[in-house]
Amino acid sequence: MPSSAPARTADKSMTRSRRKISANTEPPTVSDEQLVAFYRQMVLIRRFEERAARAYTEAKIGGYCHLNLGEEATVAGLMAALDDSDYVFTNYREHGYAIARGIGPERVMAELYGRADGVSRGWGGSMHMFDIASRFMGGYGIVGGQLPLATGAALAIDYRGGSEAVMCLMGDGTTNIGAFHECLNIAALWNLPIVYVVINNGLGMGTTVEQSSAEPELYKRASSYRMPSARVDGNDPVAVHEAAKAALAGARAGKPYLLEAVSGRLKGHSVVDPAKYRSKEEAEALKAADPIAAYAVRLHEQGLLTDELITEIDAAAAATVAAAAEFADASPHPEVSTLFDYTYATPVPNDSRRLPGDALFPAAPRPTVQQIGASA
Amino acid sequence: MPSSAPARTADKSMTRSRRKISANTEPPTVSDEQLVAFYRQMVLIRRFEERAARAYTEAKIGGYCHLNLGEEATVAGLMAALDDSDYVFTNYREHGYAIARGIGPERVMAELYGRADGVSRGWGGSMHMFDIASRFMGGYGIVGGQLPLATGAALAIDYRGGSEAVMCLMGDGTTNIGAFHECLNIAALWNLPIVYVVINNGLGMGTTVEQSSAEPELYKRASSYRMPSARVDGNDPVAVHEAAKAALAGARAGKPYLLEAVSGRLKGHSVVDPAKYRSKEEAEALKAADPIAAYAVRLHEQGLLTDELITEIDAAAAATVAAAAEFADASPHPEVSTLFDYTYATPVPNDSRRLPGDALFPAAPRPTVQQIGASA
């Protein structure tokens, strides 16, 4: 778990930039509708991920499957802060982000099922959701792999003088890989419109932030690039949303930003990980700090959430997820005949379309005696 | 050129560690002999590099050849701060360090000439000096390549509970590559006995520090790892020596350190680079700030250097370098018969010893009619 208590204010050492971009000290700018919408979003993601876990045990889903359980408030707050024209790059733990970005849950579930109607046509699976329409530029399975790509997307926006921004998500453990350093330096050096968001869930697989990062207050690493940064409570969708809005505003003005959102990972690293390395107490503490329960209480106190509404929202989420699973189950498997359709975008001669059992030279002809005579 | 004036004091933000390791505020601990020895060292390196440049134009030396011209004070100060049992890793700009570490100039020159008596037997050349006896663990040509290796050497020392330390040199441009981040994090996390030294000569080939590093005060990047650090005037051998001593003391106590030494690169990136990208003014300014001239004046004022002594030291250096060149010229070329001697340390069957013109199956026998009959 992160070393210091999450704060809603930006890093003190960043005053110059704070004046410019921090909205965190102003009164909440979020409407009541949005506050309830966050809750709906969070519940939907929770139910979706629970359903995905079940489908995995039913062998409907294969490969690796990483869930956003515990991260729902961060997902809702971040995605709501984006404009439609902005771009999102994530790691492999991205189902919730894809849904919150507006991709139909049924297409996300179909991708998990590896079906033709999946958001990546069944070619990507859990780790590789992509949807050009919503500018959701992909989940990536190589730790840190999305950082250079996202940085390059920001470079392209800057090259064209566009007003869009890029949001690049990563986990806490990812801040220790070389690409993190190379990319933040490049983004700061070139004033690129990008917000890097560290989803600090306290763990990279079984390794804590303290075991992996010599500076465990991860947002402070932005100082190596004179980049503004802040840490925010990832269990509070409003705080996340405001911090992200401020960060994006700065990014659009050519000031890339590093935002750290602190939340907890409720289950194992992936569906198959029992997380034995975690003590009973830790697990308990996490359950106690469940962002959805806490947020429900808060909205309740604010009079925005009634028991009826809670039931309604739960039922709606359950229905959506059930429909998504049905849709996925009904969707066809990709045709084997399409196996060679996506190796190259520009067709070229001599591209290999050989199946494993095929001979390289199928009907390798044999020379006639004449031929041999002629050539010898 | 670096953005802020070099300072002899450690970074203010590092007080916790300063109290422990900074010797910089105490009166100079350097003896008069040492002060003069620095000068001797600096002059020898200057003459050696000038001779190497000449030998290159005479085609006695091939490949790339990077010189320490302008860096002599840093070389002298750093190497004098090491114990014999310490380990040194450098980049490809290492002739001076090899000599200052105690390797005979004739063996360094012979390596440049690619001869059998070269410090790396002629296999390495200018970029790859190595001498196990003096624990000079190699010059490396891949930018940043030496950082993981040096970090691992420190890990080995720690593993064995030894009291040695590792000094890992790199250029300013090298602080932007991923390995820098991964290694400093690992060293700080594991409390390894290592001092990383950034030789800030203001340029990486033709690129200035400001063009390549979003935080141009490079020593400050240590804060991403809660690592103590400081910037020192690389033109002052005494300042470099004291800062290095302090850093090494901390490293031995398990506190890795980042030291930045600021000096200038008097010539091009390598012998063949005319450095057209540098203005006349810059070039002039560098000449004016020549560390050797300045240090000579200083010792003169302190009464440690007389004109006679200066002449004597110059003559001695010239003689040593001339002898080194003669030795190198007289040394034999490596025997072609040794080509396959250093591919593997542990011999194994079927290791390839084929020369380019050799057939893979030299006398590929042909089956007798019987054989074919038998097997068919």
Next chain:
Amino acid sequence: MSVITYRQALHDALRSEMLRDENVFLIGEEIGLFEGSYKITAGMLAEFGPKRVRDTPIAEEGFTGAAIGAAMLGLRPVVEIMTINFSLLALDQIVNHAAKIYGMFGGQAKVPMVIRTPGGGGQQLGATHSQNIELYYAFVPGMKVVAPSNPADAKALMLAAIRDDDPVLVLENLALYNTKGEVYDEDVPAEIGKAKITREGSDITVVAYSRMAAVALQVAEQLAESDGIDVEVVDLRSLRPLDRATIIASVQKTNCAVVLEDDWLTYGIGAEIAATISDGAFDWLDAPVRRVAMAEVPLPYAKPLETAALPSADDAITAIRQTLDAVARRR
């Protein structure tokens, strides 16, 4: 002899080398507290402690390079790279440093280290997590690369790799971890650089390594029963150095060959095997050397597509039968 899994055999080899030589230590991501992504190092942290079972940050280049540096000072690190796909991030350290240091400095510094890493597709892990890129290491002078196909070799080759003074990449395989076989209880290191005839036969030579060498044996038994075809299986075991003599001797006996590999066909490991046979056994060969390999695509996630793209036992059988037909046509 005991019957144990490939996983257990690797574990046992690591453990007894740790007990034998205190310079041997393990380093990598999640090998300690998490007990390894594939549990090869289960129990090691508890037994040997954090100094000898070193969990690292996610920094393949950094920790692999650190292992190289530690080896230069005489330690014998065994690096786990979680899967071979991630090794690309450490490739500069391995190819430009581990494999070069002994030669580049004229033989002054040895790099006695092992890199353990599994390859293998078929787990629906998608395009970036299912690759077989051992070629990247087998191609490099200064490296040694072994690829055990069974528990006995897994133990024997791991022992040899750890005791070798050069950088050795031990290619493991996700699909083999749970396979079982007889293994010596004693520590008997294998000889790096030697292939093995794992089944004698007279009709055709099948050359393979790692998972496909196991498939080759299964296919051989099947064809003996179904078609009465007597297949000789050459298990390469060592990709670098490559034991050409054993391969050629077999083909000079059978006069034809099929190569099975899990990587892509064009420029894959099998290309060298086929080229070697076609050269060294030129006058003995009665049909072209057939290669069975992966379809040349980024491996899709969807099961039907993944299955179609990966080489199977049936593909091997087809290739063997068609090759023997080709031989018959020419005799």
Next chain:
Amino acid sequence: MSVITYRQALHDALRSEMLRDENVFLIGEEIGLFEGSYKITAGMLAEFGPKRVRDTPIAEEGFTGAAIGAAMLGLRPVVEIMTINFSLLALDQIVNHAAKIYGMFGGQAKVPMVIRTPGGGGQQLGATHSQNIELYYAFVPGMKVVAPSNPADAKALMLAAIRDDDPVLVLENLALYNTKGEVYDEDVPAEIGKAKITREGSDITVVAYSRMAAVALQVAEQLAESDGIDVEVVDLRSLRPLDRATIIASVQKTNCAVVLEDDWLTYGIGAEIAATISDGAFDWLDAPVRRVAMAEVPLPYAKPLETAALPSADDAITAIRQTLDAVARRR
């Protein structure tokens, strides 16, 4: 047609594509103010400005990956990696990202980018700066790899690479930059995936690419004069896709072949060429396919050792003569 250097041809192709399409931009280390380590981009910064000629920090993984991301948004970056040796630091971005993105996401995003980088030894740059590792890219589905051997191809293939919607690696060569040849003044892109018969001959086929394809032509002329041997030269030009048909057609005519390559022999590019010929032209081949390649060592700095380790025209001549002798023995 004008006679210009290989360097100039590359420069001209880059410049006219920059003029033709504003989505094309250059990115890499020292390409602007320094005008490129090998001066291919000389004058570009002055003409096009820092936005389109982007100098980067020393961060191969970062800036190569950034180019991939920019390409995903429709730009057409041309990345210079100073030498192919340094590309290992960017390999994960190239192999696991650039080459995978189109397929892994079901064809939703294209990566129209070019990576320009020179290979080549013989400059006494030592073990880490003299490698020929184009294999690492030619092996990967999703990548396209071209390797021009002369100024005309350098221009034509660079034009084609920039206009292609897939990641294309253009293999340049240090030893070829100053070589001269006739080049079209107009922009005539070549077809990626096609080899070329650069010299017709009837006695033997020599297959090569990049620098060795130039050596092949020189050797062919020499042998025509000295021995009256009529060599046919196949210049691969494209390593991926590989034009097998052209190679096989030539060998079916000459009945024997020699492969020339600058990389290491075992598992090198030539292994696939030899395997391809031995398979596709099995019944036409009158002698084993001979490969001329680098000695399998970390390349030493000392000139005599370096020279001994690298393939030369004389080695090619030896291989050709000995192959024709082997043919004669068998006829």
